[in-house]
Amino acid sequence: MLQLSWFQFTLLNSILITLLNFNLFAFAYKNLESFWLVLGFIFGYFALIHMILSLIFVKYFSKFFSIFFIFCASLSAYFMYFYGILIDTDMVQNVAQVDMKEIKDLLNARLLVVIFLIFLFCILVFKIRIVTQKSILKQMGIKFLNVFLSLVLFLMIFLPLTKTYIPFFRNHKEIRMFNVPFYQIYALLRYYERFLKPKPEFKILSYDAFKEDNTTKKLLILVVGETARAQNYSLGTYKNNDTNAYTKKDKVVFFSHFYSCGTSTAISLPCMFSVNKRKDFSSKEFAENALDFLQKTGVNVSWYDNNSGGCKGVCDRIADKKFFDANYDEILLKELESKLQNLGTQNIIVLHLQGSHGPTYYKRYPENFKHFTPTCDTNKLELCSHEALINTYDNTLLYTDYILSQIIALLRDKKDYESAMIYLSDHGESLGENGIYLHSMPYAIAPKNQIHIPFIFWSNHSSLNEKLSQKKDLEFSQDNLFSTLLGYFGVWSSFYENELDLFSSKENP
Structure with missing residues (x-):
């Protein structure tokens, strides 16, 4: 033997x-x-x-x-x-x-x-x-x-x-x-x-959800970014490049300590809409999310997507949804303009961007947004200097900032609606710090750049801007989004948590 x-x-x-x-x-x-x-x-x-x-x-x-x-x-x-x-x-x-x-x-x-x-x-x-x-x-x-x-x-x-x-x-x-x-x-x-494998039973969670006010005209544009990290936002403390040259003029509210639920779209996107918090969330969840709650209580829900990864199941039960495969996110502005001509009484429109998805950052913005140079115009990051890589990434943020300013301009024209825009990224990004690139590291050991994300708010109601301005330096996360969305439309449910609603009068999360 x-x-x-x-x-x-x-x-x-x-x-x-x-x-x-x-x-x-x-x-x-x-x-x-x-x-x-x-x-x-x-x-x-x-x-x-x-x-x-x-x-x-x-x-x-x-x-x-x-x-x-x-x-x-x-x-x-x-x-x-x-x-x-x-x-x-x-x-x-x-x-x-x-x-x-x-x-x-x-x-x-x-x-x-x-x-x-x-x-x-x-x-x-x-x-x-x-x-x-x-x-x-x-x-x-x-x-x-x-x-x-x-x-x-x-x-x-x-x-x-x-x-x-x-x-x-x-x-x-x-x-x-x-x-x-x-x-x-x-x-x-x-x-x-x-x-x-036997399919799990889809969990209906919105049995007790209700909304008393169905007459106030409301419009919320929720923009979900891709791979944007807060560190590179000039709305915060970033000085290298002015990545928010457009929205600065709109006097938006920028939250300086906002964190993601995961380090990849597959986790963060469904997690931010889930009734569960990050510590309890499972990617195997098969249950209603915030958009289901809103839809069932009379809010018109739309989802327009230019991200190659799709909506990760979040929009599966939404009738008004469209998916694009355009080079640039401006395609969503055209769709939004069309939608704004045909609104219901209360509406939420989700725009899912391709944003700053790497490593081909140079493909995420048109040539006229190549403001910060030199740039890294290749997917072989080893051929680029750190300065060029950062500049290219910053150009993607500037282009996204332009998209947001255009959305705000469209909302200003809807004077008959209480209008608001929320922008947040799904997760952050590493750009070579400590030899780490891109994202998707395990959350427990992920660098801050991969979980510290931008959160921007604007409304045509000064009282809402003022209320959120008072909270902009506190620490929040995507765990707050579920109750914040329900809170904006006045939806009550046993899953709604007042202390997590950014629109509530509570000063602490």
Whole structure:
């Protein structure tokens, strides 16, 4: 019987899985166009895989994981290489619905050889005797030494090159689909979630919601930005560039300490409309949100979206919704102008911007908004100086500021309505501080730049402006939005919390 130590067995599997990812490395080489960057990527990937396997290869399960991973990785790599397919959830669904005729069409000598080699590997793994230390403490020491050294190797490779690798991964999100067998396992789990797992019952929460005043004409424009961080707002303390040259003239109220619910749109967008606070929110929620409450109590709700990620389920039950794929957010102004000609008595219109979405910041504003130079006119951030990167990002904020000023101008013309505009971003952004770029870091360790967001308010009613001005230096978060939206329209519900409503007379959140 073949005998290997636990370390040798784990190392062998790490090498095999790394080798089976030749499609992944070929994709990286094609797009990175640098042998040394790809070589670093390969070694970094190996270190990451070895760290993962060191953690999950435990007694009685090591052989199972070995066979399962190599089986999935081998078949996935085969079909990706010879047929050019990527195995995602839809492909898993196709496989689940395949019939015998289609299976026979796929069979050939080449595939049979691959299956035979996998079968031989399985037999080999079964015959291997994995030798572990008799002392549990020694075995745990070996395991965690492997984890630690692998992590150190990964960080030594990755951290000095974050300016290249992070934008590369963001620009080429499809690269994750080449990661065998892990993406395919993820696709299998997603298939289960979408098609096999029993659907949760949609939770109706607005049973007791009511609104007494249905006659006062109200209009609220809620602008949800993308990837804007408060640090770069000249309405605050930012001095490098005047990123709010337009709204400064409108005497808006800028909240200096406002924080997001998450560090990505997928979390923050549904969270800010949820009845739950950040600490209780789950991305698996399937329940009514603030817009449902407003809609059910007689408020006309509209959602206009120019963000490639869509509304993340928030607008699913709204009838008046439109999605755009325009280069610039001004497309939403045209839609808003049209909508303002056909309003109900009480209205909320949500505009979801593409804002400052990176790393292609230079694509987020027209040429005439290229005010701050030099700029970083590429998605390869490593080619740009920090100054150029900041200038480019600031140009995106200036363009968004122009959009907001145009919205305010439109609202000024609606003199027969109590009108207001709220702008807030979904999350912030890192621009190279401490070697970190973009966003989506775990909230617990995310830098302040990724969670400290702008919040701007304007109204044609001076009393509302004054009331919010008194609170602008207090600390708030997206947890306040649910009750604030209900409060603006005078909607009461057991989920409404007066102390979180920015329009209430409470001085503290």
